[in-house]
Amino acid sequence: MVAAGKRRMFISVLPGEQVEVAIAEEGRLQEYYLDMFHQRKLKGNIYKGVIHNIDTNLQAAFVSYGAGKNGFLQIDEIHPEYWLTHHEPSKGKKFPPIQKVLKPGQEVLVQVVKEPTGNKGAFLTTWLSLAGRFLVLTPGQEQIGVSRKVDSDEERTRLREMMNGIDPGQGLGVIVRTVSAGTTKTTLKNDLQYLKRVWKDIRKKATEVSAPALIYQEPGLPQRAVRDYLTDDVCEIWVDNEEVADSIRETVSLLFPRKKELVRLHTDVRMPLWERFSLRRQLDQIYSREVTLPSGGRLVFDQTEALMAVDINSGKISGKVNFESMAHRTNMEAAEAIARQLKLRDIGGQVVIDFIEMRDKKHVLEVEKTLRTAMKNDRARHDVGRMSSFGLLELVRQRTGSSALSITMEPCPFCGGTGQRRNLEWQALQALREMRRALRTHGGDKYVFETTRELGLYLLNHKRDSLRDMEQDFGKCLEISIRP
Numbered sequence: 001m002v003a004a005g006k007r008r009m010f011i012s013v014l015p016g017e018q019v020e021v022a023i024a025e026e027g028r029l030q031e032y033y034l035d036m037f038h039q040r041k042l043k044g045n046i047y048k049g050v051i052h053n054i055d056t057n058l059q060a061a062f063v064s065y066g067a068g069k070n071g072f073l074q075i076d077e078i079h080p081e082y083w084l085t086h087h088e089p090s091k092g093k094k095f096p097p098i099q100k101v102l103k104p105g106q107e108v109l110v111q112v113v114k115e116p117t118g119n120k121g122a123f124l125t126t127w128l129s130l131a132g133r134f135l136v137l138t139p140g141q142e143q144i145g146v147s148r149k150v151d152s153d154e155e156r157t158r159l160r161e162m163m164n165g166i167d168p169g170q171g172l173g174v175i176v177r178t179v180s181a182g183t184t185k186t187t188l189k190n191d192l193q194y195l196k197r198v199w200k201d202i203r204k205k206a207t208e209v210s211a212p213a214l215i216y217q218e219p220g221l222p223q224r225a226v227r228d229y230l231t232d233d234v235c236e237i238w239v240d241n242e243e244v245a246d247s248i249r250e251t252v253s254l255l256f257p258r259k260k261e262l263v264r265l266h267t268d269v270r271m272p273l274w275e276r277f278s279l280r281r282q283l284d285q286i287y288s289r290e291v292t293l294p295s296g297g298r299l300v301f302d303q304t305e306a307l308m309a310v311d312i313n314s315g316k317i318s319g320k321v322n323f324e325s326m327a328h329r330t331n332m333e334a335a336e337a338i339a340r341q342l343k344l345r346d347i348g349g350q351v352v353i354d355f356i357e358m359r360d361k362k363h364v365l366e367v368e369k370t371l372r373t374a375m376k377n378d379r380a381r382h383d384v385g386r387m388s389s390f391g392l393l394e395l396v397r398q399r400t401g402s403s404a405l406s407i408t409m410e411p412c413p414f415c416g417g418t419g420q421r422r423n424l425e426w427q428a429l430q431a432l433r434e435m436r437r438a439l440r441t442h443g444g445d446k447y448v449f450e451t452t453r454e455l456g457l458y459l460l461n462h463k464r465d466s467l468r469d470m471e472q473d474f475g476k477c478l479e480i481s482i483r484p
Contacts (some may be wrong), residue, residue, distance in 0.1 A: 006235040011222050011248070012273045013241035017175040022279060023234070029282040030377070031229065032344050034404040035221035042067055042112040042122055043401050044131070044218035046202060048211040049124075051106045059098045062121070063110055066212030069121035071110065077125040079140050082108055107211045115401060130195050130202075130216075133227050133255055134180040134188055137195040141173035149178040150381075163186060169196065179231060226251045240266040240273045286344050286404060289419075294335055297330040301341070302419075307350040310338055314356060328363040335367050339374030344348040344408075348380075348399025357391040368393070 001059060008029070012020045016037060023031040035041060051073075061078075062070040075098045080087075087096035114123035130137040144155050144163045159176045162185045168174045174192065200217050209215070213413035218224065220384045222244050230237070230252070237252070239245040241427040242265060256262065266273045274280040285291055293300040300311040312325055312334045338353060358364055364387050371393070372384050381398040 007231075008277070009225065009230065009232050009234050009237045010273055010279070011225065011237065011239045011241075013222075013239070015241065019221045019244075021221055021229075022274075022283070024277065024279060025227060027278060029279055029344065030340065032283065032286060032404060033225065034407055035152045036407055039407060041115060041218070041401060043115050044112065045214060046111045046128060046216040048206050048209060048215050049108055049110045050211045051102055051108065053104055054099055054102060056097070056099050056325050059095075061098060061102055063108065063124055064212050065110055065122075065124070067122070067215060069116060071112070071116075071124040072120070073108075073110065073124045073126070074360030077113075077127060078102065078108075079126040081140065082106070082126060090461040109206055111216065114399075117406070130198055131177075131227070132191040132195045133185055134150060134176040134177055134191045134212060134334070135195060136177060137168070137192070137198055137199060138173040138175060140171060142168075142171060143173040144168070145174075146176045147178045147220070148182075150176075150181055152181070155181050155263075156311075166192060168192060172196070172199070174351060182232075197416055222248055226255070232257065235262070237263045237421065238266050238273060239263060243256075283470065286341075291337060291341060293330065293333040295329060297333065297338060299334060299341065299422050301345075307352055308347050310351060310353045312354060312356055321396050324360060324363070327358050328360070331355045331358065331363075331367045332370055335371040336374045339371060339378065343374075343380070344399055345377050346380075346399055346401065348397055351394070351397060353393045355387060355391040355393060417469065435470070 007023060010020075010022045010024070012022075018034065018036045020035075020194060021027060021031075021033040035040075045067075047065035047067065049063040049071065052062045052064045052070050054061045056173060059075045061073045063073050064070050077097045078101070083096065084102035085096075085101055087101065089095075108126055109128065110124040110126055111128050112122045113125050116122040119405075127141065128139050130139075144160070146159050146163075152154050163174060164177060165185070166174075166189055176188070176457045180188065198216070205215050219227065222239075226237075226248055237248060239248060245263055245265045249260070252262050253260055266276065268276065272280075289301055291301070293299065296314075298313045300313065302309045302311070305380070312330060314330050334355065341347075342351065342462040355367060358367070368384070368387055375382055375384060375395075378397070380400045383396050385458065387393040412419075412421070415421040
């Protein structure tokens with residue numbers, strides 16, 4: 001075991017089925033990602049597609065790209081190189097009418113920006129980007145930028161100066177990623193050369209295949225995790241599959257030559273990886289409606305059509321201490337926990353948090369600051385509002401992909417997604433109503449139950465000991481049978 005206070009990455013593989021990636025710091029789960037092989041993510045993939053139809057009202061095109069439902073392509077996501085006619089931006093009209101610059105049947109190279117959800121197809125763009133370890137290559141955008149998440153002005157200046165001496169090439173742009181902080185010019189050059197080779201292969205394949213077709217596929221979750229989430233403060237990578245562990249060792253040796261021993265293989269078949277590092281309970285909590293806070297309070301998550309509502313309950317600690325002190329302490333714990341849960345659950349869209357009402361304005365500001373600070377560790381774009389006089393705080397967060405919840409959960413067939421189902425009495429009454437309807441339909445002398453459960457519900461609810469007793473309910477002899 002390594003010293004406490006370090007971050008560890010865990011990769012658990014079920015061969016041919018799924019892979020899980022978790023990042024924990026001091027034993028506390030910080031990030032969790034899940035990929036099922038039969039539901040491979042489309043985000044980041046590049047396709048050669050065909051414009052299927054154009055919707056002038058939406059100013060968008062629907063693109064057939066060979067992966068299920070047609071994708072959605074807005075006018076502002078269309079690179080000018082695909083415009084059939086020239087357009088000069090004018091005041092109030094930055095983009096031309098889509099029907100004048102695109103036509104059905106036209107071929108376009110598109111990238112998936114947002115996974116398809118429900119009845120909605122994938123959100124597409126023609127502004128392509130290729131992510132490497134340290135750089136993002138942006139074909140068609142001749143610009144050099146530095147990630148906004150590089151906080152240090154001194155480091156931003158250093159990275160910009162290094163990139164000024166590196167020419168991406170004609171028609172290519174580069175964005176320096178956050179993990180590049182502290183790296184060398186040689187490292188950035190090597191990463192750029194790799195990305196340019198990938199882009200060259202994409203362009204070549206795009207000219208050789210017929211649309212719709214997949215041109216470039218994002219690496220699998222283990223490779224993406226090492227590329228995107230492996231930072232200097234990660235001291236160990238635990239993997240429970242030897243083949244994947246060997247693959248990751250090769251990647252790590254290229255990125256961190258001095259950390260060849262970073263990858264560890266978990267071989268104990270009697271104890272799963274999650275149990276060994278005491279992460280199972282935290283993983284299960286991701287799927288729970290309620291999350292317990294350290295002092296005994298609770299977070300309650302309720303998803304509606306329009307937003308995610310998060311309620312904070314003081315739980316067992318209410319009444320034992322001064323109310324204002326209790327509310328402040330619980331809200332501070334909740335602010336940190338909510339930021340972590342939003343990331344773990346990959347909750348997107350509008351989020352409304354109902355904090356316990358506090359009278360002290362200083363406490364209100366402290367809770368807001370704690371939430372904003374905790375949200376800084378979130379890679380997703382977000383915007384945190386201010387707390388109202390009623391304790392409500394609104395924030396918005398961009399979903400980064402298909403969350404573990406959306407992949408593994410489905411609406412309850414009994415409650416229809418409300419979280420509640422009809423009680424036993426109501427079900428029995430429906431069985432009785434159906435029996436009366438059937439008796440009238442079939443002449444009143446025979447009824448066939450669909451299941452033994454339906455018959456049992458009737459007998460139980462109406463306190464009948466035998467089928468003969470049921471004849472009293474209908475005033476005549478009754479032939480009852482169960483469908484096989």
